Amino acid sequence: MATVILAVGALLCAIQAMRVQRLLPAALWLAAASAFTAMLLYAAGLHEAAVVELSVGSGLVFILLIYAISLSGDARRQGAPIVPRSAALVLVGLALLLVGMFVWPTPVDLGRVSAGLLSTSLWMDRQLDVVVQIVLIFSGALTIAGLLARPKAAAPANEVEGAAINPSEPTLVTPSDTSTRLPAPADQVAGCDGVKP
Amino acid sequence: MNLSPTDVLLAAALVLVGLGLYGLVTVRHLIRILVALQILTQGTLLAVAAAGRYSGRMDLAQAMILTAIVADTVITTAGLALAVRVWQSLGTFDLADLAALKG
Amino acid sequence: MSAFWIGLTIGLPWLGALALWLLGDRRPAVQHGLAVAAAVAGALAAVGLALFAANPVPVSLMPAALWGELTFQPDGLGVLLALIAAVVGSLTVVFSTAYMRGEHSLARYYALILIFIGAMVGLVLSASLLLLFIFWEITALCSYALIAFHNDDPRAVAAGVKALIMTQTGGVGLLAGVLIIHSQTGSYAINDFLVQAPHFPPGALTIVAFAFLVAAMAKSAQVPFHSWLPDAMEAPTPVSALIHAATLVNAGVYLLARFYPAFAEVPGWKAAVVGVGVLSALLAGVMALVAGDLKRVLAYSTISQLGYMVYAVGTGAIFASQFHLLSHAVFKALLFLAAGAVIQATGTRRLSELGGLGRAMPIVRNFFIVGALALAGLPVLNGFWSKDLVLESGFEQGPTWAVVTMLAVSSLTALYTVRVVWLVFFGRDHSARATAEAPVLMRVVLGVLAGLTATTWLAAGLLSQRLSDTLTGQPLATMSTWEMAVGLLAEPTTYLALGASALGLALWAWRGRLTPWVEKRSRFVQRAAEADFGFDWLSRQPASLARRSATWLARTQTGQLNWNMAGLVGALALILTLLVWRAR
Numbered sequence: 001m002a003t004v005i006l007a008v009g010a011l012l013c014a015i016q017a018m019r020v021q022r023l024l025p026a027a028l029w030l031a032a033a034s035a036f037t038a039m040l041l042y043a044a045g046l047h048e049a050a051v052v053e054l055s056v057g058s059g060l061v062f063i064l065l066i067y068a069i070s071l072s073g074d075a076r077r078q079g080a081p082i083v084p085r086s087a088a089l090v091l092v093g094l095a096l097l098l099v100g101m102f103v104w105p106t107p108v109d110l111g112r113v114s115a116g117l118l119s120t121s122l123w124m125d126r127q128l129d130v131v132v133q134i135v136l137i138f139s140g141a142l143t144i145a146g147l148l149a150r151p152k153a154a155a156p157a158n159e160v161e162g163a164a165i166n167p168s169e170p171t172l173v174t175p176s177d178t179s180t181r182l183p184a185p186a187d188q189v190a191g192c193d194g195v196k197p
Numbered sequence: 198m199n200l201s202p203t204d205v206l207l208a209a210a211l212v213l214v215g216l217g218l219y220g221l222v223t224v225r226h227l228i229r230i231l232v233a234l235q236i237l238t239q240g241t242l243l244a245v246a247a248a249g250r251y252s253g254r255m256d257l258a259q260a261m262i263l264t265a266i267v268a269d270t271v272i273t274t275a276g277l278a279l280a281v282r283v284w285q286s287l288g289t290f291d292l293a294d295l296a297a298l299k300g
Numbered sequence: 301m302s303a304f305w306i307g308l309t310i311g312l313p314w315l316g317a318l319a320l321w322l323l324g325d326r327r328p329a330v331q332h333g334l335a336v337a338a339a340v341a342g343a344l345a346a347v348g349l350a351l352f353a354a355n356p357v358p359v360s361l362m363p364a365a366l367w368g369e370l371t372f373q374p375d376g377l378g379v380l381l382a383l384i385a386a387v388v389g390s391l392t393v394v395f396s397t398a399y400m401r402g403e404h405s406l407a408r409y410y411a412l413i414l415i416f417i418g419a420m421v422g423l424v425l426s427a428s429l430l431l432l433f434i435f436w437e438i439t440a441l442c443s444y445a446l447i448a449f450h451n452d453d454p455r456a457v458a459a460g461v462k463a464l465i466m467t468q469t470g471g472v473g474l475l476a477g478v479l480i481i482h483s484q485t486g487s488y489a490i491n492d493f494l495v496q497a498p499h500f501p502p503g504a505l506t507i508v509a510f511a512f513l514v515a516a517m518a519k520s521a522q523v524p525f526h527s528w529l530p531d532a533m534e535a536p537t538p539v540s541a542l543i544h545a546a547t548l549v550n551a552g553v554y555l556l557a558r559f560y561p562a563f564a565e566v567p568g569w570k571a572a573v574v575g576v577g578v579l580s581a582l583l584a585g586v587m588a589l590v591a592g593d594l595k596r597v598l599a600y601s602t603i604s605q606l607g608y609m610v611y612a613v614g615t616g617a618i619f620a621s622q623f624h625l626l627s628h629a630v631f632k633a634l635l636f637l638a639a640g641a642v643i644q645a646t647g648t649r650r651l652s653e654l655g656g657l658g659r660a661m662p663i664v665r666n667f668f669i670v671g672a673l674a675l676a677g678l679p680v681l682n683g684f685w686s687k688d689l690v691l692e693s694g695f696e697q698g699p700t701w702a703v704v705t706m707l708a709v710s711s712l713t714a715l716y717t718v719r720v721v722w723l724v725f726f727g728r729d730h731s732a733r734a735t736a737e738a739p740v741l742m743r744v745v746l747g748v749l750a751g752l753t754a755t756t757w758l759a760a761g762l763l764s765q766r767l768s769d770t771l772t773g774q775p776l777a778t779m780s781t782w783e784m785a786v787g788l789l790a791e792p793t794t795y796l797a798l799g800a801s802a803l804g805l806a807l808w809a810w811r812g813r814l815t816p817w818v819e820k821r822s823r824f825v826q827r828a829a830e831a832d833f834g835f836d837w838l839s840r841q842p843a844s845l846a847r848r849s850a851t852w853l854a855r856t857q858t859g860q861l862n863w864n865m866a867g868l869v870g871a872l873a874l875i876l877t878l879l880v881w882r883a884r
Contacts, residue, residue, distance in 0.1 A: 003202040007209035014213055014236045018220050023228060030232050037239045041262070044206055044246050045255060049262040053242065056266050061235060061273050068228060068277040072284040081223040082293065082862040088222040091869045096215040098876035103207070103244075105251055121256035122263065129264040140271035147278040221865040230861065292860050 003043055010036035023069045031062040048118055207247040213240030227280040227290045231273055238269040302374050303359040305352065306425055308345035309386060310418045313338050317414035320407045328406055332397040335410035339386075339393035342417055346386035350379045358427040358491070371489065373427030376766035380622060381424035381554055384629045385547045389417040391745050392542040395637050398741040399538055399644060409449060413542065416442035420547045424554055429478045430488045436474060436519075439551065440467045443543050447535040459531035465843060466528040470518020473511040474555075480508050490558070497562035509563040512555055513572060520552030520606045522580040527832055527839040529603055530587075533595035533649075537640030540595060545602050545632035550625055553609045557618050570614050571699075577611030578702050578709075580604065583833060585712035589719065590829045594639050594649050597720045601675065602632055604713065608690050611706060617693030619764050624686035626763070630756055631674035631683055634749035638668040641738035641746070642724060651720070656729030664738050665725045667746040672721050674753045676714040677801045682757040689784065691793045703793070707800045714804025722808070760784050 010033050017029035034057030042050035081088070123130065200208075217237025224230050242262050249258020284290060316338020320331060358371040374382075393413060400406060416439055423435035441464075448460030481493050484500055497505060516522075521529035532544050543549075556573065563569050581604045588600035605628045612621035641664045642657060643649055658665045674683030687710070695703045737743075761780035788794050807814065819826075828834070858864075 003205045007205050010209060010239070011212055011216075014216050014239075017232055017236065018216065018224075018229070023226075026229065026232055030235055033236065034239060037243060040206060040209070040243060041246055044203070044250055046246055046249070046259050046262065049242075049246070049259045049266070052263055052266055056270055057235070057239065060270060064274055064277055065228070065232075068281055071281050072228075072290070081225060082858075082860055083222050083866045085223060088219055088866065091866060091873060092215055092219045092222065095218070095869050095873040095876065096211060098873060098880060099214075100211050101880065102876065103211070105204075105207070116254075116256040118256045118259045122260040125257070126260045126264070129260060133264055133267045136268055136271045140275055143275045144278045147275075147282050218865070218869055222862055222869060225862065292862060296859055 003040065006036055006040045006043060010040060024066070027062060027065040027069060030065070031058045034058040034061070203247050203250045206243055206250070210240045210243035210247060213237070213243065216240070225292045227283060227292065228277070230292075231276045231280070234276070235269070235273060238265070241265065302349065303372075305345060305349035306359065306372050306374060306421075309342055309349055309382060310422050310425075312345055313342040313386075313389075313414040313418040313421075316341075317411040317418070320411045320414070323407060325405065325407050328401075331406045331410060335393050335406075335414065336390075336397060338414055339390035339417065342414075342421075343386040343390035346379075346383045346421065349374055350383050358489070370431050371427040372422075372425045372431075373490070374425055376763075376768075377554070377557060377622065378425040379766070380626065380763065381547075381550060382421040384550070384626060385417055385420040385424070388546040388629055388633050389413070389420075389542055391748060392538040392546075392633065392637065395541075395640070395742055395745045396536075396538040398739045399640055400536065403536075405449070409446070409536070412442050412445050412449075413539070416446070416543065416547075420551070423551055427490050428488045429481060429490055429493070432490070433471075433474055433478055436471060436515075436551065437468075439548055440464060440471060440519075443467070443532075443548050446539045446543060447532045449536060449539070450534070453534065456534040459528070459534045462839070462843075463528040463532050466525055466839060467518050469842075470515040470525060470552075472515075473513075473518070474515035477508040477511040477515070480504055480511075494559070494562050498565070502566075505563070506566050506569075509559075509566040509569045510572070512559055512563070513569070513576070516552030516555045516610075517576060518552070519555070520549045520610065521603050522552070522576050522607065522610060523583055523603075524835050524838065526580065526584065526603050527836045530591075530596045530599040530832070533593070533599050537595070537636060537643060540599075541633045541636035541640065544599065545636050546629035549602060549606055550609075550629065553606060553613065553621060553625055556610065556613045557621060560613060560616075560618060564616065570616070573614030574611055574698060574702050575614075577607045577609070577614055578705050579607070581607030581611065581709045582705060582712075585709050585716065586825070587829045587832065588716040589712065590826050592651050594643065594651055594654065594720065594724060595636070597651075597716065598632070598635055598639060601635075601713070601716065602628075604709065605632070605675070607709075608687065608706065611698070611702060612690045612693060615694045615698030615702070617690065617697060619767055620686070620689040620693045622767065623757075623760060623763060624690050626756055626759075627674065627682035627686040627753075630749060631671045631681070631753045634667060634671040634746060634753055635675065637742070637749065638664050638671060638746055639724075641742050642668075645736060645738060651723045654724045655727045656725070658725035661725075661737050663743050664746065667743075667750045668725065669721060670750045670753055672717045676717045676804070677710060677797060679798070681753055682755070683753075685757040685760065685785070685788065688788050688791070688794045688797055691797050692788060692791045695791075695793045707793075707796055710797050710800040711804040711807070714801040715807050718805055718808045757781070 013029050013033035013036055017026050017033055020026050020029065035054060038050045038054035038057065041053055213236055217233050217235075217240055220233025220236065221230060224233055242265055245258050245261050245265065249255045280290065283295065287294060316334060319338070320334055323331065323334065325331070358373045393410070396409070396413070400409060403409070419435045419438035419442065423432060423439060426432045426435060444460045444464040446460075447463050448457045450456045478488070482488055484504055485492050485496050500508075514525075518525040529544060529549070533540055535544070584600045584603035584607065588597050588604065591597045591600055605624070609621045609624050609628070612618075612624060642654065642661065645661060646654060646657070648654065670681070674681040677684045677687045691703060691706060691710075694706060738746075758781055761782070761784065764784075831837075
């Protein structure tokens with residue numbers, strides 16, 4: 001019963017997060033949804049994961065969202081979606097239905113039987129995961145350092161490792177600073193022939 | 198229909214994933230896309246948790262969830278940084294305006 | 301022992317290429333010298349290989365790699381072609397020092413030529429199908445890069461791309477054949493395949509046989525895959541001499557000869573080979589007759605002569621085909637290099653702008669005439685003996701219509717040969733264009749090649765013995781040179797061929813009277829020949845089709861996340877639907 005309430009709560013918060021017009025309330029709803037998720041995890045018996053999810057999902061991500069929103073201002077209403085809503089609904093609904101068909105289990109519920117300790121599983125069996133996490137965090141930090149460095153250094157790379165170590169590296173500089181806009185996508189070169197025959 | 202708590206968990210996971218996917222397909226605002234991505238990830242976490250409960254290997258599920266949370270956080274952070282950069286360079290968050298590479 | 305020589309023959313040019321690349325473009329004199337040194341060293345190593353270490357035992361230069369043994373096998377066939385590649389290669393490099401004087405990007409030029417020489421040697425010496433394929437691809441790459449050497453000239457780049465596309469399409473055939481062979485025999489060794497070929501399932505063997513034939517046709521510029529060779533004349537002339545006359549285009553003939561024992565029993569294969577050879581010889585001969593560019597005439601002539609070699613393989617005369625390959629490599633390189641001297645002196649390739657150069661450049665003229673006479677099949681020169689051997693073997697073992705057609709092509713050959721000699725060195729006098737006689741170095745190289753043209757046929761006995769010793773299972777008759785000479789002189793086909801050549805010469809001499817009559821009736825044929833009989837247009841279609849469809853498909857790449865995600869979700873739905881459907 002508790003699970004149902006929590007699940008419904010999470011769903012409602014998620015729906016609201018996507019529906020509201022202004023960004024700040026959306027971030028709040030998202031934080032609430034993360035909190036509900038954390039509670040669901042706890043109710044399922046995954047205590048440690050629940051704690052981490054609460055602090056990271058409802059905490060860290062929320063704060064980062066607030067920061068980003070504050071840097072850039074609240075959004076207006078967006079334009080019409082590029083992909084028609086009905087098509088999106090159909091596609092996603094169909095995919096979901098099919099995935100559900102594949103994934104829905106035959107009735108068996110082993111409850112909360114735990115086959116081992118988390119610590120053993122994490123540090124012994126899944127050492128690679130730990131290494132990956134470390135690498136991810138490190139490279140993520142580098143990315144952000146590169147991306148949000150002073151405006152003169154443009155590090156346009158999307159790849160995680162591509163961040164410029166030295167933010168004021170002149171070779172990466174585009175001569176004009178970031179306050180000028182990049183040219184709008186003006187001429188659609190349809191029928192471009194590519195390499196000259 | 199006799200649904201066990203774990204079934205509810207799985208159903209919730211699926212719906213969240215669906216919501217997140219719908220958001221990724223429909224939304225045009227960069228930051229709202231990250232919100233949708235976050236919802237999607239929450240859904241997958243719940244799905245992993247449900248899988249752990251079904252199979253009895255909850256420690257493994259927890260290890261995976263922890264890794265997934267870390268990865269998701271890094272992605273979200275990097276995505277936000279990118280979004281802010283785009284805002285600073287182009288002054289817009291709209292996807293349709295990000296066509297500088299086109300052609 | 302042979303591993304050592306093989307390593308040297310491939311390795312020395314490659315080391316030279318590496319050194320040239322590292323050296324950069326600052327000191328041209330050093331570049332020329334280094335290139336010559338590497339090429340000549342490679343040639344000497346090839347000679348050493350031929351003299352000391354030619355035996356049919358596979359040697360492995362590298363430890364057993366992931367895909368099995370990568371082995372080389374210096375048997376008679378391989379060593380012959382390796383020798384040609386290395387020696388003619390070194391001669392063209394020496395010629396290049398004079399021809400390319402003052403050019404830029406010499407490092408790229410010489411490095412590519414040296415890499416090519418090493419790769420060609422590796423190709424013919426390899427005993428592993430995979431290694432063969434790898435070297436095949438390397439030679440194709442070098443060929444493309446050298447054709448497009450003047451990469452600021454759009455025609456050269458287009459020609460290079462066209463050559464690459466056509467030869468690589470053939471390369472797909474080679475790869476398909478190699479993979480099928482591997483799936484049947486479990487190994488990449490050529491000898492394993494040759495032994496097990498009779499036990500292959502007939503369908504598989506047919507596919508492999510024709511796939512290899514397609515690969516050989518594309519590489520050796522046989523109809524209908526020949527359009528790239530005339531366009532490849534945009535390359536610097538030494539490149540044309542080396543790659544497109546003496547070595548690369550021989551790789552296809554080598555492939556056919558090497559695998560002949562495996563494919564001879566495949567129904568229709570030999571007939572197809574004969575057909576391809578005869579058709580190429582005929583069509584290319586006609587196109588050579590109407591071509592207006594000196595190098596294009598030689599290119600069409602190459603296609604035509606390769607047709608002879610292919611035809612010889614098709615009739616089972618492996619020795620004759622390889623013998624003609626040797627002769628052709630030498631005299632065609634001679635012709636190309638002499639043409640290069642002319643082009644450098646006058647600055648033009650068009651026959652309408654050349655003429656009367658015989659007086660200004662007598663030595664070049666004489667060497668060119670030697671090559672031309674070999675091409676036309678004048679007695680004593682190597683072309684005569686090898687072409688007659690091909691015709692005689694064809695007469696004995698092949699269909700009669702083919703021999704008759706090839707005799708007619710001999711006439712055609714003589715005709716277009718005397719035409720080009722006349723138009724360049726005699727005829728209307730444009731000799732004011734020629735600034736000087738060719739430089740000494742060029743003349744020396746031409747002299748060496750002319751000497752070889754006159755003498756390589758003397759090695760026929762040695763060659764036939766080596767070939768039959770080392771190519772077990774191939775139908776080869778051993779004969780000494782004297783036997784061959786006497787035998788040929790006793791054959792009627794020899795005199796028929798001589799008569800055909802004489803007819804060609806006579807037709808030219810009578811051209812004054814014949815031309816009006818011929819021109820009225822053959823305008824259509826002439827137009828068609830100038831348009832490459834439509835093959836050029838045909839070969840452009842796949843590329844333009846690919847470009848058009850790529851442009852059309854590019855519209856689906858909006859670059860917007862929403863579309864991409866919709867595509868992802870849609871694909872997920874599609875795949876899952878298919879899976880559910882199958883599971884029912």
